[in-house]
Amino acid sequence: MRLISFVNAVLVIVALYFLVFERDALFAFAGRGDDQENTAAETASVTETLAENAIGVVAVRSQAREIGSAVQLRGQTQANRQVEVLAETVSTVLSEPKRKGAFVEAGDLLCELDPGTRPASLAEAKAALLEAESRVPEAEARLQESHARLAEAEINLVAARKLSETGFGSETRRISSEAEMSSAKAGIKSAEAGLEATQAGIEAAQAAVAAAQREIDRLTIEAPFKGLLESDTAELGSLMQPGSLCATVIQLDPIKLVGFVPETEVNRIIVGSMASAQLVTGLQVEGRVTFLSRSADETTRTFEVEITVPNPDLQIRDGQTANIQIAAEGVKAHLLPQSALTLNNEGNLGVRTVGTGDVVNFMPVHLLRDTAEGVWVGGLPETTDVIIVGQEFVTSGVTVAPTYREATQ
Known part of the structure; x- marks a missing residue:
């Protein structure tokens, strides 16, 4: 058994030697030289056949161009300020109502309320x-009198002590002077x-006067800023309670555009x-970004952005x-169909x-912008041959016969 294994090993070594080091001679001896030539000829023929049968496509040599990559949002207009002017006291309306849509200036009268007994309360407080x-004056006079008594008591006490020390005054007088001194201090x-x-x-009393005056001031409800009335003011004769609506005032100049930007673009x-915007009415407006939220919406994970736009003629509602x-900062992109x-x-x-x-x-x-001329895309090299016709009929690795079209076509 050992001899047979040894012979088999020798035969394997010899075969490997001829296959590795004497391959050409071995193939020539076996008649394979012509086969290699035939294989090369067949490969060339197959290549020519594939070239003839390659799928025809139309491509365009696209050159990247720099575009302003604007951040696009969908939002809505919003009044710069909107306030519901409420009553702060109880009374009935005396003024004629102003109708919604009217212009008001800051400080204009919106609702005037019945004063009732409030002027009398103010007079009483005054x-x-x-x-x-x-x-x-009486209290100050008493204080001065007390100081005078204290000074007199001090003089009497000094005199009594000296007389008592020299033997010309009694001890009782000294004690009496000291008592007067203590009484004078208590009086002060x-x-x-x-x-x-x-x-x-x-x-x-001053606080009472201020409270009464404040209560009277609440009878006159004024516009807090220049704007438009979004609702009628309170009707004549209606009873107002604290928190009752007098009117709603909005300010539309300037006006805000409010949108929400995704966290990938913030x-x-x-x-x-x-920033610019196009309203559904077709009106084009321009403004500047005045606010960008630092906190994302918990539901949509988007950030609020505000754009302030002039609106002098109040065309924007x-x-x-x-x-x-x-x-935003420009980027390189390709314009493709x-x-x-x-x-x-x-x-x-x-x-x-x-x-x-x-x-x-x-x-x-990745899409950057969609226009009437085509789509702007990013992520491609500076110069790229893009298939624009026939791309759906080929896959990666397939050889094609491209026909090039001008990029402007």
Whole structure:
């Protein structure tokens, strides 16, 4: 058994030697030289056949161009300011109503309410204030009198002590002088407390006057800013409660365009950038970005953006739909027919191109802008041969016979 295994190993080594080092001689001995020539001829023939049977496609040699890659949003117009002017007190309306759509200036009267007994309350509060102020001189006089008594008590006490020390005065007189001194100090404290009470009474009376005046001021409800009335003011004779609606005022000049930008595009927007929009009415407007939210909406994961637009003639109304374009940094892109776009087996959007040796390649793209002339796409090399006719009938790796068309066609 060992001898047979040894012989088999030797035969395998010899066979490998001839296959590796003497291959040509072995094939010539076996008559395969002509087969190689025949194989080469067959390969050339197959190549020619494939070239003849290659699928014809139409391609365009596209050159990338720089475009302004605006961030496109869909939003709506919104009043710059809108306030519901509410009543702050209870009373009935005395003024004639203003109708919605009317222009108002800041400070214009919207609703005037019945004063009732409020003027009398104000007069009473002012009288109380005068009475409290009249007590001030009396309280100050008492304080001065107390200081005078204290000074007199101090003199008497000094004299009593000296007489007592020299033996000319009795001890009883000294003790009496000390008692007068203590009483004078107590009188000063009492006078000071009375003066403070008088001052407190004045402050309370002043607060009462201010409250009564404030209550009267609430009877006149004025426009907080220049704008339009979005609703009628309160009707004559209607009873107003605190929180009752007097009128709704909106400001439309300037006006805001409000949209929501996805988180993938938010870093391309800068506050202060120029923006344009087309309203559903066809009106074209321009403005600047004045606000970009720092917090995303929890549901849509989008960020609010506001654009301020001049509206002097009030052609733009609140709540109109707008297609917004915000200027951003330019990018390189290719302008291609929309029909050139296709999908690969994985469902990725892209185009089929003609590569080296007229072999088809698939290149993914991303849409930048859709126009009447075609679509602007990014993600392609600077110069690319894009198949625009026949791309749906070929796949990657297939050899084609391209016919080139001018890019402007």
